[in-house]
Amino acid sequence: MRVGLLTGGGDCPGLNAVIxxxxxxxxxxxxxxxxxxxxxxxxxxxxxxxxxxxxxAVRGILPRGGTILGSSRTNPLAEGEEGVCLIEATLARHGVxxxxxxxxxxxxxxxxxxSGEYGIPCVGVPKTIDNxxxxxxxxxxxxxxxxxxxxxxxRLHTTAESHMRVLVVEVMGRHSGWIALHAxxxxxxxxxxVPERRFDVDEVCGWITSRFRSSYAPIVVVAEGAMPRxxxxxxxxxxxxxxxxxxxxxxxxxxxxxxxxxTGKEARTTVLGHxxxxxxxxxxDRWLATRxxxxxxxxxxxxxxxxxxxxxGTDIVRVPIGEATARLKTVPPEMYxxxxxxxx
Ligand code: F6P
Numbered sequence: 001m002r003v004g005l006l007t008g009g010g011d012c013p014g015l016n017a018v019i020x021x022x023x024x025x026x027x028x029x030x031x032x033x034x035x036x037x038x039x040x041x042x043x044x045x046x047x048x049x050x051x052x053x054x055x056x057a058v059r060g061i062l063p064r065g066g067t068i069l070g071s072s073r074t075n076p077l078a079e080g081e082e083g084v085c086l087i088e089a090t091l092a093r094h095g096v097x098x099x100x101x102x103x104x105x106x107x108x109x110x111x112x113x114x115s116g117e118y119g120i121p122c123v124g125v126p127k128t129i130d131n132x133x134x135x136x137x138x139x140x141x142x143x144x145x146x147x148x149x150x151x152x153x154x155r156l157h158t159t160a161e162s163h164m165r166v167l168v169v170e171v172m173g174r175h176s177g178w179i180a181l182h183a184x185x186x187x188x189x190x191x192x193x194v195p196e197r198r199f200d201v202d203e204v205c206g207w208i209t210s211r212f213r214s215s216y217a218p219i220v221v222v223a224e225g226a227m228p229r230x231x232x233x234x235x236x237x238x239x240x241x242x243x244x245x246x247x248x249x250x251x252x253x254x255x256x257x258x259x260x261x262x263t264g265k266e267a268r269t270t271v272l273g274h275x276x277x278x279x280x281x282x283x284x285d286r287w288l289a290t291r292x293x294x295x296x297x298x299x300x301x302x303x304x305x306x307x308x309x310x311x312x313g314t315d316i317v318r319v320p321i322g323e324a325t326a327r328l329k330t331v332p333p334e335m336y337x338x339x340x341x342x343x344x
Contacts, residue, residue, distance in 0.1 A: 004096040006268040007067040008040030008107030011283035012141025014289035015067035022292025042074040047090045104128040104288040112321035115306035123299045124308030124321040132176035136310035140289040145276040146182045155188025160217035168269035171254030173223035184221035195225035207344035
């Protein structure tokens with residue numbers, strides 16, 4: 001059997017580990033041949049630069065960040081039935097009978113529909129640094145991003161204290177505050193702000209003032225999608241980001257300016273941005289991505305299409321892809337409340 005592989009959406013550390021594991025298992029145990037489609041769904045629409053993936057082709061890629069297949073945010077269903085026909089034609093041209101789709105909410109949402117509505121045999125593998133996919137305890141990429149953000153916070157503590165300044169760290173997370181919460185707790189942040197809960201700037205300033213009173217400089221971790229309660233975050237311009245959302249001025253910059261204005265304390269902002277998505281995966285992410293790759297190939301062998309591999313405790317299970325994409329997994333209020341003990 002010929003099996004196709006693609007990686008779609010924002011990249012994250014661990015994608016290559018999935019590809020390596022799937023190919024090794026499929027070739028060694030089931031005699032499969034693998035075809036890598038380039039740049040997410042775009043590769044299936046355009047049928048460009050397809051790669052044959054054998055064991056030699058995946059050697060040495062386990063610790064490498066990014067994806068050897070490239071990625072894009074192309075949604076083939078935006079092109080209607082024509083997109084589906086192009087995908088079917090590309091799969092037929094390459095003799096591909098099953099597709100392993102490694103992606104986040106958008107990429108897997110397409111896989112769910114292609115499987116369910118058009119009978120295209122897809123198995124999903126969940127990835128995102130944001131950890132906001134339902135139906136799996138963790139996505140790979142998240143642990144690496146949290147480690148990078150935590151190291152940054154550790155470093156910012158010392159420079160904040162030298163100058164007795166407020167340091168605001170903006171981390172990724174448009175809709176969920178998982179990175180902010182985990183890195184903020186691990187890094188000993190004094191304020192953690194997440195998209196799930198609107199914040200009150202005066203309350204934040206109160207925590208900052210109390211932190212200075214005990215002769216320590218405060219660190220504020222803010223997720224990029226966090227918003228103030230009174231909605232007074234000023235939009236820089238009307239430009240749209242790649243998701244079609246209005247691009248914010250950067251909540252970190254805005255918040256630091258407000259803190260200076262309201263407390264009279266000097267404040268600086270560090271935006272970690274794509275550093276959180278780059279570089280080598282952590283040991284946990286390599287482990288998780290490898291197991292996802294192995295189990296995805298088993299799902300192909302079983303003809304269990306329309307499913308996604310997921311982590312439950314320490315087990316890898318299969319769930320309907322739609323279960324992961326139907327709604328985002330956000331930070332529960334009680335988990336956020338745990339962190340509040342450390343504010344101020
Ligand atoms: O979904 C992953 C993610 O890294 C988000 O945390 C972030 O908001 C977004 O992608 C950035 O997307 P892009 O790389 O297209 O700017």
